[in-house]
Amino acid sequence: MLKARGARLGVSFSIRETELIYWRTIRDRGPISRSPIHLDRAIFPPKDEVRWLGYWFTLSISTTSHFTKGLPKALAAFVAVKRLSPPGTGLPPFLYHRLAASLLFPILSYSTDTFKPTAHMTRKFAAFWPKVQRWTTNCFACTPVELLTVEACLSPLDLLLAYKCCLACLRIMCSPSEINAATTRLPPSLQMPSLQRHTPDHRVLCHGNPGARLPLPWCQPWPLTKNRTHLPLDALPPSMLFLLGPDGHASVPVTSQHLLDESYPAPPPGRAYPQLKLLCRNRLLEEWEAVVLDLPRYAYRPSQKPYPFMGLSKFDAGRIHQMRSGKSYLPAHQSWDDNGPTTCPSCGEAPESFEHGILHCSAKRPARTRHLQGVSEPDPDAPVWSSAALLGALTRFIRSTATAFPPCMFSRPSSSAGSISSRLSNVVFFGYFMSSQDS
Numbered sequence: 001m002l003k004a005r006g007a008r009l010g011v012s013f014s015i016r017e018t019e020l021i022y023w024r025t026i027r028d029r030g031p032i033s034r035s036p037i038h039l040d041r042a043i044f045p046p047k048d049e050v051r052w053l054g055y056w057f058t059l060s061i062s063t064t065s066h067f068t069k070g071l072p073k074a075l076a077a078f079v080a081v082k083r084l085s086p087p088g089t090g091l092p093p094f095l096y097h098r099l100a101a102s103l104l105f106p107i108l109s110y111s112t113d114t115f116k117p118t119a120h121m122t123r124k125f126a127a128f129w130p131k132v133q134r135w136t137t138n139c140f141a142c143t144p145v146e147l148l149t150v151e152a153c154l155s156p157l158d159l160l161l162a163y164k165c166c167l168a169c170l171r172i173m174c175s176p177s178e179i180n181a182a183t184t185r186l187p188p189s190l191q192m193p194s195l196q197r198h199t200p201d202h203r204v205l206c207h208g209n210p211g212a213r214l215p216l217p218w219c220q221p222w223p224l225t226k227n228r229t230h231l232p233l234d235a236l237p238p239s240m241l242f243l244l245g246p247d248g249h250a251s252v253p254v255t256s257q258h259l260l261d262e263s264y265p266a267p268p269p270g271r272a273y274p275q276l277k278l279l280c281r282n283r284l285l286e287e288w289e290a291v292v293l294d295l296p297r298y299a300y301r302p303s304q305k306p307y308p309f310m311g312l313s314k315f316d317a318g319r320i321h322q323m324r325s326g327k328s329y330l331p332a333h334q335s336w337d338d339n340g341p342t343t344c345p346s347c348g349e350a351p352e353s354f355e356h357g358i359l360h361c362s363a364k365r366p367a368r369t370r371h372l373q374g375v376s377e378p379d380p381d382a383p384v385w386s387s388a389a390l391l392g393a394l395t396r397f398i399r400s401t402a403t404a405f406p407p408c409m410f411s412r413p414s415s416s417a418g419s420i421s422s423r424l425s426n427v428v429f430f431g432y433f434m435s436s437q438d439s
Contacts, residue, residue, distance in 0.1 A: 002039060015040050019050040021057065032059065055111055063115040071124055074108040078128075082135060085314060093317045094310040096136040097153055104132055105160065112161050113168035122158075129157040138318030143327040146295055150302045151321045153310075155288050163284045167277065169240050174255045174273050242283065243276050300324060300380045309391050316395045319404045323354040324378075328404045330357055346401075354378055357403045358394070364401045371397040 006012060022033050036045045049058045049065050056066035081099050084091050108125065117125065130145045133152035137143075149156050155163070177183040253273045281304075288302045309320050322328035331342045332351040344352035346363035355378055359368070371393050375384050384390040398404065 002037065013039055015042055018042075018044055020044045020046045021048075021050045021059065022046050023059065023061070055115070062118075064118055064121060066111060066115055067117050067121040070110055071108070071121070071128070074104055074128065077107055078104055078132065078135075085135065090314045092311050093136055093138070093314060093321075094306040097306045097310065100132045100136055100152070100154055105154075109161060109164055113165050125157055129154075137321040137325075138314060139321050139325055140327050143322075143325050144295070146291055147298060147325045147327075149288070150292055150298075150300055151325055153303055153306050155284060155302070155304065156291065159284055159287055163280060166240070166280045166283075170243070170273075170276055170280065171255070173240060174253055174276070176254055243279055297326065308386060308388065312391070312395055316398065319398055320394075323357075323404050326354075328354075329406055330354065330404050332356070358397070364397075364403075367397055367401050371400065 003013060018039060020037055024032065032046075034046055036043050038044075049056055051057075056069055058065050081096075081103065084099075085096065108128065130148055133139075133145075133148040133154050134141065134143070136152040136154065137148065139148060139151060143151075146156075154160075172180060172182045173186065175183045253276070255273050285302065285304070292298070292300075292302055310317050312320070319328070323330060323333070326333050330352045331340065331345065332353040342351040344350060344356060344361055344363075346352075347361050349362065350356055350360070352361070357364075358372070358375070358378060361368075373393070375390055375394055375397075376382065378384065384394055
């Protein structure tokens with residue numbers, strides 16, 4: 001019967017990939033059927049959860065089962081890539097950033113543009129992402145998570161997931177309805193160049209729902225009463241009001257115009273699809289900066305692009321990350337011993353902070369005269385953070401004076417192997433710096 005009905009619709013079944021699950025609406029309060037189906041003399045009993053395109057679906061449409069299976073995959077990938085970074089050595093941090101953004105985050109966030117993790121799974125995600133940021137920056141465990149996001153150039157996870165959902169909403173709204181079936185089910189009150197809309201028969205499934213989910217105008221971001229809410233798909237356009245404005249129809253572009261025939265209506269004048277994506281990214285940065293502005297004694301601004309000094313070796317870049325975040329081996333950065341002395345051990349004149357250890361320590365004046373010609377201040381807008389020559393001079397100064405080195409390391413290694421490693425690190429750093437400047 002199934003094969004006969006599928007043949008009339010042009011649908012065939014793969015016996016090897018066939019699974020069965022029963023779903024019911026809220027009005028169906030009877031017991032769930034346990035009857036199997038038969039295809040080509042094969043029997044398929046119903047299951048409590050099935051997998052389709054990497055999504056795990058359950059009888060209750062709960063997302064816990066999906067994310068319970070997805071989080072271990074991200075953890076396993078993280079354990080594998082951590083082998084590239086033994087303590088004190090390994091790849092430059094900008095490569096760690098690239099692995100985190102292009103490998104770990106896609107595995108962790110798979111399906112989050114459609115599925116919403118529960119509060120329990122969100123807490124597990126929030127515990128995993130700072131570990132990736134600490135691995136990227138080589139910062140201490142006592143470094144505040146908000147500072148880690150800026151130093152690692154990896155946005156907070158909640159903002160990244162919201163940004164991914166925003167891009168998913170934008171793709172559905174800007175896709176031609178002839179190509180994307182989800183676009184046809186957007187509320188008819190949203191005026192778009194695609195005139196094709198699916199009949200609202202699917203809304204009958206909401207009858208009997210205690211929440212009384214009834215269709216609302218798309219431009220209404222929040223219901224006036226608690227017993228009226230948007231349907232899941234109807235809630236997409238209100239989340240994009242900051243892009244489209246109250247009229248909406250004048251600013252919705254159409255993607256994949258080359259896939260449509262000439263009879264398709266021309267897109268309305270206004271912003272193009274890449275411009276709307278850029279607005280979503282700018283909103284992410286604005287919300288990220290709002291979080292960082294509340295941090296005391298931290299003036300560096302967030303960026304999704306790795307900083308130039310992240311092209312240095314892991315050890316050198318780690319020293320800079322630690323001093324910038326205020327959690328380092330400098331006595332004034334009391335990371336774990338709040339009762340220890342804060343005076344600079346080299347000169348004994350003032351607390352050894354980042355600025356004092358680099359610019360004001362009298363005992364380091366000869367090394368400063370030799371290496372730091374042109375480095376005036378470590379402020380966020382200082383030229384040292386954008387100049388390859390000044391960053392190289394700062395690295396040589398830190399190594400020659402052992403600034404912010406671990407207590408067991410009092411001087412720079414003088415072996416030939418150490419010098420060869422330093423030269424190789426400089427080659428990688430300058431290559432990364434030139435490529436980042438070109439991009």
